[in-house]
Amino acid sequence: MDRFQLYIDGTFEDGAARFPSLDPATGTAWADMPEAREAEVDRAVTAAHRAFTSGAWPKLTASQRGKLLLKLADLVQENAADLARLETRDTGKIIRETSAQIAYVAEYYRYYAGLADKIEGAHLPIDKPDMEVWLRREPVGVVAAIVPWNSQLFLSAVKLGPALAAGCTVVLKASEDGPAPLLHFARLVHQAGFPAGVVNIITGFGPACGHILTTHPKVAHIAFTGGPATARAVVRNSAENLASTSLELGGKSPFIVFDDADLDSAANAQVSGIFAATGQSCVAGSRLLVQDTVKDAFLSRLKTKAEAIRIAAPDDMATEVGPLCTARQRDHITATIAASIAKGARVVTGGQPVEGPGFYFPPTILDCSTAPDAPALSDEFFGPVLAVTTFGTEAEALARANDTAYGLASGVFTKSLTRAHRMIRGIRAGVVWVNTYRAVSPIAPFGGHGLSGHGREGGLAAALDYTTTKTVWLRTSDDPIPDPFVMR
Ligand code: NDP
Numbered sequence: 001m002d003r004f005q006l007y008i009d010g011t012f013e014d015g016a017a018r019f020p021s022l023d024p025a026t027g028t029a030w031a032d033m034p035e036a037r038e039a040e041v042d043r044a045v046t047a048a049h050r051a052f053t054s055g056a057w058p059k060l061t062a063s064q065r066g067k068l069l070l071k072l073a074d075l076v077q078e079n080a081a082d083l084a085r086l087e088t089r090d091t092g093k094i095i096r097e098t099s100a101q102i103a104y105v106a107e108y109y110r111y112y113a114g115l116a117d118k119i120e121g122a123h124l125p126i127d128k129p130d131m132e133v134w135l136r137r138e139p140v141g142v143v144a145a146i147v148p149w150n151s152q153l154f155l156s157a158v159k160l161g162p163a164l165a166a167g168c169t170v171v172l173k174a175s176e177d178g179p180a181p182l183l184h185f186a187r188l189v190h191q192a193g194f195p196a197g198v199v200n201i202i203t204g205f206g207p208a209c210g211h212i213l214t215t216h217p218k219v220a221h222i223a224f225t226g227g228p229a230t231a232r233a234v235v236r237n238s239a240e241n242l243a244s245t246s247l248e249l250g251g252k253s254p255f256i257v258f259d260d261a262d263l264d265s266a267a268n269a270q271v272s273g274i275f276a277a278t279g280q281s282c283v284a285g286s287r288l289l290v291q292d293t294v295k296d297a298f299l300s301r302l303k304t305k306a307e308a309i310r311i312a313a314p315d316d317m318a319t320e321v322g323p324l325c326t327a328r329q330r331d332h333i334t335a336t337i338a339a340s341i342a343k344g345a346r347v348v349t350g351g352q353p354v355e356g357p358g359f360y361f362p363p364t365i366l367d368c369s370t371a372p373d374a375p376a377l378s379d380e381f382f383g384p385v386l387a388v389t390t391f392g393t394e395a396e397a398l399a400r401a402n403d404t405a406y407g408l409a410s411g412v413f414t415k416s417l418t419r420a421h422r423m424i425r426g427i428r429a430g431v432v433w434v435n436t437y438r439a440v441s442p443i444a445p446f447g448g449h450g451l452s453g454h455g456r457e458g459g460l461a462a463a464l465d466y467t468t469t470k471t472v473w474l475r476t477s478d479d480p481i482p483d484p485f486v487m488r
Contacts, residue, residue, distance in 0.1 A: 010196025246455025
């Protein structure tokens with residue numbers, strides 16, 4: 001079996017215990033993983049804190065930090081094929097997507113490399129004639145970065161990039177489901193030449209590892225991606241160290257198709273929005289709201305496309321839907337479909353796990369237009385299941401779109417410019433895609449509202465999240481300080 005190690009304080013080590021990682025395509029163990037427990041987490045955070053407060057890292061200029069990030073970006077690009085192969089093997093995400101996504105991950109590191117020396121403070125036009133006052137932008141401290149299994153390299157790049165550009169140090173916890181790509185990525189961090197302790201990469205189980213990490217007194221900021229239930233635990237944990245948090249959580253994103261839309265193009269976007277990445281995507285357009293006048297025309301297009309999707313081994317470039325990452329995921333999807341059928345949902349296609357080895361689930365469409373209480377319309381599947389409902393008017397479309405506890409992404413398909421603008425204004429979500437879906441860029445901030453979390457990843461705003469300001473007052477007068485009992 002392939003063997004992986006933790007990366008703590010610039011050295012590779014085996015961890016407190018070992019556990020097997022399963023290949024989702026076969027359900028059998030393929031790699032031997034290291035587990036971090038309390039002692040390892042404490043050493044990683046202590047190393048990150050030491051690297052933040054002493055040694056080479058705090059002495060680097062912002063431009064020098066940028067150069068290290070550029071080197072890392074180049075290494076990610078050079079090693080993209082290996083990283084993609086590992087992510088595919090350990091999580092079941094298809095090679096077609098991991099290859100493209102990881103090559104693009106390098107662009108995130110490049111973007112933040114360029115931003116490192118553009119994170120500026122400010123000079124204040126203060127209302128006192130004998131004072132100069134300015135704001136220094138300083139790194140917030142040690143960052144605990146926690147990612148789930150579905151896109152670990154991508155989801156860590158949107159945390160590591162801005163955190164390192166800002167001058168923070170990081171303990172990155174990979175999910176224990178599919179940690180191989182991040183544990184391998186640690187070698188690239190090492191090769192890039194970051195001082196020991198600046199980046200530490202560990203994995204382990206939530207209660208023994210994530211809990212210790214997020215309550216650690218030396219952690220200043222927690223950047224978390226995962227589900228709302230774990231996010232609540234993380235926020236409760238942050239009451240211990242009073243760390244700030246940014247939370248990128250799940251979604252139940254509306255995909256709205258008006259009767260004037262290009263239905264073929266919208267159907268392709270819907271396939272990408274719900275069946276790509278086997279639906280294990282936080283931005284999955286998992287709630288189709290289709291105007292009742294085109295419901296049948298649109299659903300028949302979708303059904304044809306869904307049934308033509310090639311379900312096969314994830315390491316085959318021709319595969320379009322691979323296995324889910326875990327058996328747990330498959331069982332959750334199966335149960336939520338059954339609960340939705342019990343509430344009146346109708347299976348248009350799919351609906352049952354694929355028999356045989358591996359955690360495969362076929363593209364599934366559930367017509368919930370006469371089942372408003374079906375959990376398929378409100379609960380995140382995190383799998384290839386589309387819940388369909390209809391609307392008559394634009395006002396109804398908007399009301400249904402916003403009828404969710406989440407608020408991450410949304411898609412609007414219409415040829416009417418004015419209607420598109422009205423929908424953009426009305427939809428409560430962090431991202432609105434118009435006549436497209438599932439486009440991302442390091443330049444564009446990303447994040448949600450409500451149960452989808454808070455904080456933004458990507459863009460300049462994300463780098464500022466990893467900083468705090470220091471207000472400097474400098475007196476320019478040589479006269480003695482007047483009345484010491486009066487605040488000036
Ligand atoms: P979880 O919330 O179960 O896990 C996320 C991470 O948190 C894992 O690394 C997990 O570790 C860790 N963790 C678990 N318990 C604790 C704890 N007590 N303290 C600290 N950390 C802990 O999410 P899933 O793995 O189920 O991932 C799927 C979710 O992630 C979905 O809701 C999805 O929508 C969301 N997501 C959001 C994205 C966004 O950008 N908005 C992007 C991608 C996914 P362990 O693996 O050991 O349990």
